[in-house]
Amino acid sequence: MTEPLIAVQHLAITFPNNHVFKDLNFDIPTGDFLTVIGENGVGKTTLIRALLGLLKPTAGAINYYPNKKAIKIGYVPQFRNLDQEYPLTIEDFVGLNLKGWRPWLSKAEHRQVMTALAVTNLKKIRQRPLGMASGGEKQRAYLAQAIVQQPQLLILDESTASLDNEMKYELLDLVQNLNQTSQITVLFVTHDLPLAKKYGKHYLALRPGQQEYGRVADMSVEQLKEASDALNV
Amino acid sequence: MLSMFSLAFMRNAYFAGTFIAIICGTIGVFVIARNLSFLTHTLSEIGFAGAAFGIFMGWTALSGMLIFTVVSSVIVGQMSVKQSRREASISAISALFIGLGILFLSLSKQTSSYATSILFGSVIGIANTDVLRVAVLSAIVLVVMLALYRPLKFDSFDAIGARVSGLWTTAISVVFLVLVAMSVSVAAQIVGSLLIFILLTLPAAAARYFVHTVSKMIFLAIGFALIGVWLGLYLSYVTNLPVSFFIAAIECLFYFGALGYQRLHVGS
Numbered sequence: 001m002t003e004p005l006i007a008v009q010h011l012a013i014t015f016p017n018n019h020v021f022k023d024l025n026f027d028i029p030t031g032d033f034l035t036v037i038g039e040n041g042v043g044k045t046t047l048i049r050a051l052l053g054l055l056k057p058t059a060g061a062i063n064y065y066p067n068k069k070a071i072k073i074g075y076v077p078q079f080r081n082l083d084q085e086y087p088l089t090i091e092d093f094v095g096l097n098l099k100g101w102r103p104w105l106s107k108a109e110h111r112q113v114m115t116a117l118a119v120t121n122l123k124k125i126r127q128r129p130l131g132m133a134s135g136g137e138k139q140r141a142y143l144a145q146a147i148v149q150q151p152q153l154l155i156l157d158e159s160t161a162s163l164d165n166e167m168k169y170e171l172l173d174l175v176q177n178l179n180q181t182s183q184i185t186v187l188f189v190t191h192d193l194p195l196a197k198k199y200g201k202h203y204l205a206l207r208p209g210q211q212e213y214g215r216v217a218d219m220s221v222e223q224l225k226e227a228s229d230a231l232n233v
Numbered sequence: 234m235l236s237m238f239s240l241a242f243m244r245n246a247y248f249a250g251t252f253i254a255i256i257c258g259t260i261g262v263f264v265i266a267r268n269l270s271f272l273t274h275t276l277s278e279i280g281f282a283g284a285a286f287g288i289f290m291g292w293t294a295l296s297g298m299l300i301f302t303v304v305s306s307v308i309v310g311q312m313s314v315k316q317s318r319r320e321a322s323i324s325a326i327s328a329l330f331i332g333l334g335i336l337f338l339s340l341s342k343q344t345s346s347y348a349t350s351i352l353f354g355s356v357i358g359i360a361n362t363d364v365l366r367v368a369v370l371s372a373i374v375l376v377v378m379l380a381l382y383r384p385l386k387f388d389s390f391d392a393i394g395a396r397v398s399g400l401w402t403t404a405i406s407v408v409f410l411v412l413v414a415m416s417v418s419v420a421a422q423i424v425g426s427l428l429i430f431i432l433l434t435l436p437a438a439a440a441r442y443f444v445h446t447v448s449k450m451i452f453l454a455i456g457f458a459l460i461g462v463w464l465g466l467y468l469s470y471v472t473n474l475p476v477s478f479f480i481a482a483i484e485c486l487f488y489f490g491a492l493g494y495q496r497l498h499v500g501s
Contacts, residue, residue, distance in 0.1 A: 052397055075397045087441040087450070088390055096387045097398060103382040104448070129445045145394060 002029035003065060005153060005185050006051065010060035013046055020046045024060070026204050026213045028153070033179050033186045035196035035216065038206030044189045047206070048075075048157055051187070071153060074146030074184075078158040082138065086131030090122055093130045094144045116144040120174055136167035143171065147178065154178065155187045160195065168192070172199050237470050246356035246423065246476075248364045250462040252371040253420045253432065258455030259378060260416045261437030262447065263409065266389040270438075272309060272410075273430040275323045275330075276417045279305045281426035282330040283418070284351045285337035294351060295366055295418055298426075302414035305330070307407055354425030354477045356466060363422060370419045374412050385409060386447050423462065428477045432458050435484040439491035442498075457487045 004027040011024040020043040028034055038044050049055040050062060052073060064071050088096075095105055095113045105113070117123045120140040125133070130141055139159055146154060156175065160168040176199055178184045190196055196203060200216040237243050264273055280298045287297020309326055338347070350358060378385070388395040388405045396402050413433070420429045436457035440450045465479035 053399065054397070075394075077393050077397060080391070080393050082391075087445050088447065089445045092446045093391065096391050097394060098383070099398075100383055101380065103379055127445075142394075145391075 002031060004028060004063075005030045005032075005065060005071065007063045007065070008051075008060070009063065011050070011057050011062065012059040013043070013050060013055065014058040021211075022209065024211055026211070028185060028187060029202075030152075031179070031183050031185055033176070033188065033199055033201040034204060035200035035202070036187060036189045036204045036206065037191070037193065037196050042206045042208060044206060045157060048155055048187075048189065051155065072149050072151040074149065074151035074154045076139070076142045076146045076154070076156045076159040078161060080138075080142065082130060084131045086129065088130055089127050090130050090133060090137070090141045090144075091117065091126035093141055094122075094126075094148050097145045097148050099149070112148055112150070116148040119147070119178065120144040136163055136170060139163060139167070139171055140174065143174065147184070150182075151184065153185045153187065155189075157189045158191065159188075160190065160192065168195060175199070237467065241361075242357055242359060243466070243470060245359040245361060245364045246466050247463070249359050249367045250423050250466055251459065252367050253423055254458035254462045255455050256371045256374050256416050257420055257432035258436050258440075258458040259375065259451050260413060261433045261435075261454050261458070262440065262450045263385060263389045264413060264433055265437045265441065267409070269413070270430065270434045271320070271323055272306075273413060273417065273433045275309060275327050276302050276306055276414060277421070277426045277429040278327045278334070279330045280417050280421050280429065281351055282334035282337065284421065284426065285334045285341065288347070289337040289341035295363070295422070298418040298421060299370075299415065301330075302417050303411055306410040306414040309410075350425070351421070352425050352427045353475055354421065354423050354428070356423060356469065356476050359422060367419050367422055370415055374415050374419075377408065377412060381405065381408060390447065423466075424477045424480055428481055431481050431484050432461070435488045436461070439484075439487040442491040442495040457484065461487070 006028040008024055008026050008028075012022050013020045024047070036044055036047065046055065050057055052075060053068065091113060094116055095109070098105065098109050098112065100109070114123065117126050120143050122137065122140055122144055125137065128137075130138060133141065139162075142159070143156075154175070160171055163171065172188075172195060175186055175188070179186045188196070188199065197216060197219070203212075203214060203216050203219065205212040238247070264270060280302050283298040283301025284294035285297070286301060287294045290297065305326070309323065334351075384395070384400050384405055387398070388400060388402050389409075392402070395405075416433060417426075417429050420432050424432060436454040437450065439457055440453035444450055444453050461480045461483040464483055465476050468474070468479040469476035
């Protein structure tokens with residue numbers, strides 16, 4: 001059994017008049033590709049915010065191994081308000097996520113940016129203003145920014161939702177490649193069951209008041225149908 | 234032209250103007266990225282009230298401005314978090330502070346020419362001690378900016394990314410607003426409180442159409458601001474017309490030129 005990177009135990013998150021989770025349990029093993037599926041409003045983004053440490057659990061625990069500080073998390077959000085006039089080049093945008101106090105990037109940091117651009121196939125167009133990039137190129141730039149710090153865990157929050165089919169597979173092929181070659185653990189939130197089935201190793205299906213966790217390969221036709229019904233697809 | 238520098242007040246104006254252009258160009262890049270142009274306009278008016286208050290209290294105009302702009306920038310920043318109420322709250326605060334400015338001027342029994350110099354700036358009034366004050370404040374702003382450069386850049390150009398990466402974005406916002414307030418107070422020495430926002434917005438807004446990295450934008454914005462201030466001071470000297478008019482006109486030229494360049498560039 002692979003060591004867990006994160007273990008979620010008896011997690012409960014409650015807002016006034018709304019129990020998002022009551023008793024959520026699952027592990028994210030190191031090197032996993034976990035797809036989280038569920039209809040709108042079931043708490044997928046709340047779960048991510050809790051994993052990122054932006055939201056305190058009402059009860060239960062999220063345990064990080066070896067500890068929270070040791071785990072870098074890269075996050076690709078669903079929405080970003082970057083319009084056509086957004087001025088930064090793709091390269092400058094990717095470098096934003098490098099922490100430090102020196103105003104300029106060191107050689108090593110510059111290499112990190114170049115590596116992130118190379119694995120997301122953006123090296124050739126790195127000098128292009130991000131505002132002028134296509135939807136698929138923008139998503140790849142967001143992915144490059146998320147992985148520039150070489151995270152152990154990469155979270156994609158409906159990151160393929162605004163893309164056409166070809167671009168979706170292109171982006172997820174890149175993510176799968178990162179998962180397999182760099183051992184980056186992936187948590188992919190999606191509505192798209194074919195994508196969840198194609199790329200996921202494990203799945204977590206969230207429904208109001210209940211959860212289901214298992215291996216994607218073991219997902220039966222009935223389970224798939226249930227998941228589809230829950231997603232209204 | 235060299236005879237201009239034999240006059241102490243012109244030398245002082247050039248020294249102070251250079252510091253002002255450098256901090257306005259630098260801060261302006263982040264003001265534009267954070268969509269705070271409107272706020273700098275409000276801070277200008279608050280600065281006017283602060284200057285009048287300083288005079289009323291028997292302090293320097295700069296001290297009154299600093300107190301008013303720093304305190305109110307934090308308050309306005311907190312009030313303006315919600316986009317829906319931003320415009321209304323900023324308008325209300327502007328109106329209140331212009332009124333206060335007029336009240337304090339009236340109470341301090343200063344002549345209307347004094348009000349004019351606060352509102353529109355004056356190069357004649359810049360003494361050696363003013364240059365020193367401007368230099369010290371500019372240095373503080375620049376040092377804090379450099380120390381905060383990466384987190385400020387991340388939060389300004391990708392607020393969502395910065396928040397989820399765990400940056401302390403609220404603290405960055407507050408510190409940045411204080412830096413803007415200090416820049417407003419410093420810049421008012423030359424361009425006057427009514428036109429401060431010109432140096433804080435137009436050079437940076439023009440720069441982003443020509444270059445596409447934050448560092449290059451800062452350098453170009455400083456360049457545009459320096460040209461505006463230096464040329465404006467010179468033209469004011471030779472024509473005896475207000476310097477703020479020339480600075481405003483030059484910066485508008487840069488901005489509209491940049492828009493034209495963008496249109497040609499995108500169209501091609």
